[in-house]
Amino acid sequence: MLTLTLAMEKMFSQWKNQCLNKLDQSKKGSVDEDIAHVVSLLNSCEEYFTTSSCSGRVVLIDGAPESSHVLKQNCVWLFVSHQECRSEDLMGGLARSSGDAVFKFEPFVLHVQCLRLDDAQLMHSVAINSGFRNSGLTVSKTGKIITAVRSTHCLEVPLSHEGKLLVEHEYIHFLTRIANQKMEENLRRIHRFYQNLQSALTTEKLQKLQIPNPPISQEPQDTRLETERGEEEQKEEKKKTSVYKRRRKREHCRADCCHGDGSSLVPELDDCLDLFT
Numbered sequence: 236m237l238t239l240t241l242a243m244e245k246m247f248s249q250w251k252n253q254c255l256n257k258l259d260q261s262k263k264g265s266v267d268e269d270i271a272h273v274v275s276l277l278n279s280c281e282e283y284f285t286t287s288s289c290s291g292r293v294v295l296i297d298g299a300p301e302s303s304h305v306l307k308q309n310c311v312w313l314f315v316s317h318q319e320c321r322s323e324d325l326m327g328g329l330a331r332s333s334g335d336a337v338f339k340f341e342p343f344v345l346h347v348q349c350l351r352l353d354d355a356q357l358m359h360s361v362a363i364n365s366g367f368r369n370s371g372l373t374v375s376k377t378g379k380i381i382t383a384v385r386s387t388h389c390l391e392v393p394l395s396h397e398g399k400l401l402v403e404h405e406y407i408h409f410l411t412r413i414a415n416q417k418m419e420e421n422l423r424r425i426h427r428f429y430q431n432l433q434s435a436l437t438t439e440k441l442q443k444l445q446i447p448n449p450p451i452s453q454e455p456q457d458t459r460l461e462t463e464r465g466e467e468e469q470k471e472e473k474k475k476t477s478v479y480k481r482r483r484k485r486e487h488c489r490a491d492c493c494h495g496d497g498s499s500l501v502p503e504l505d506d507c508l509d510l511f512t
Contacts, residue, residue, distance in 0.1 A: 243378065247350050250379070251284040254348070261287075267317050269422060270343065273429050280436060282350040283358070286381070291343045291421040293320045293414050295328040295394075298335045319418050322411040325394075326404070333398040340390035340414045342421045343367070343428075349380045358382040361435050365428035386424065388417055 255278060259265055266274050267290035277283045295314035313328030313336060314320070329336055349355040355372045362370035362384040369385040392410060395401055 244350065246378070247348075250348065254284055254286055261289075269317065270345070270425060273345070273425065273432070276429070276432065276436075277347055282354040283347050286346045286348055288345045289341065289343065290317050290425065291418060292317045292341050293418070294339045294341065295325055296337050296339065297332045298337065319415040320411060322404075322408045325407055325411060329395060329400060329407075332395045332400075334395075335393060335397070336395040338390075338392045338394050338410060338414075340417050342386040342388055342417070343384070343425050344386075345384040347382045347384070349382055352380060355380045355382045357435055357439060358384070358432075361431045362428065365431050366424040367428065384428070386421070388420060390414060390417060 266288060269290040270288055274285050274288055277285050293314070293316050294312070297311040297313050311334075313331055314324055316324070325338065347358055349358060349372075352374070359370055359372050359382050362382070367384050367386045369387045370383060371385075372380065372382045374380050390413065393401065394407075
């Protein structure tokens with residue numbers, strides 16, 4: 236088991252080095268500013284490293300009219316922002332649409348590879364408690380353990396078909412306000428996630444470094460037991476001495492005071508009393 240654990244740690248370290256040293260393949264080419272501190276914190280831990288991330292964004296995509304799904308590789312990006320947007324920005328993007336334009340708000344998403352299943356469960360618990368209710372974890376055939384931090388407050392609305400706008404400008408303003416509110420909530424959850432993550436990692440580290448309490452010395456207990464036994468022995472000795480003295484006293488009484496057949500009620504009474512002593 237120890238050899239297997241060391242092999243897994245070595246493999247994890249190789250995966251981490253490869254992932255962190257390769258070029259960023261995202262469209263932007265860098266980590267989003269609003270989650271740079273989260274990514275940095277995770278990558279500084281031995282048990283974690285991030286494989287992909289997005290702080291959350293507003294996207295206007297123009298897809299082919301004959302396509303039933305909006306696919307990134309078969310679409311045109313009319314507008315994208317990782318911050319709050321303006322209705323004018325959306326209108327400018329829609330003016331360039333020649334297909335089916337779809338407006339989307341995509342919340343924060345983060346994929347983290349974890350060393351052990353316990354580490355993944357910790358990450359999942361932090362995500363759920365921070366409001367990312369759509370989070371989960373997977374284990375691949377190669378042993379890769381991935382925790383996905385995801386939320387459910389998405390938004391996806393079709394706005395044009397074959398380049399023709401389907402809604403009024405007033406609705407575009409309303410949609411912009413809703414998307415910005417979602418972005419604000421998204422940033423609050425990111426902040427909460429970062430704080431909870433810091434707390435959880437600190438607690439986990441302290442537990443691993445905690446020195447177990449030394450075993451309680453048996454000497455005081457042994458001394459106490461010896462004292463109690465000594466007191467009991469003293470009581471028994473006093474009891475035996477008292478009984479012996481009473482018996483000696485009865486024998487003298489029989490010798491000096493008893494007449495006739497030598498019977499007496501007093502010794503019998505004393506014998507009964509001895510039974511209750």
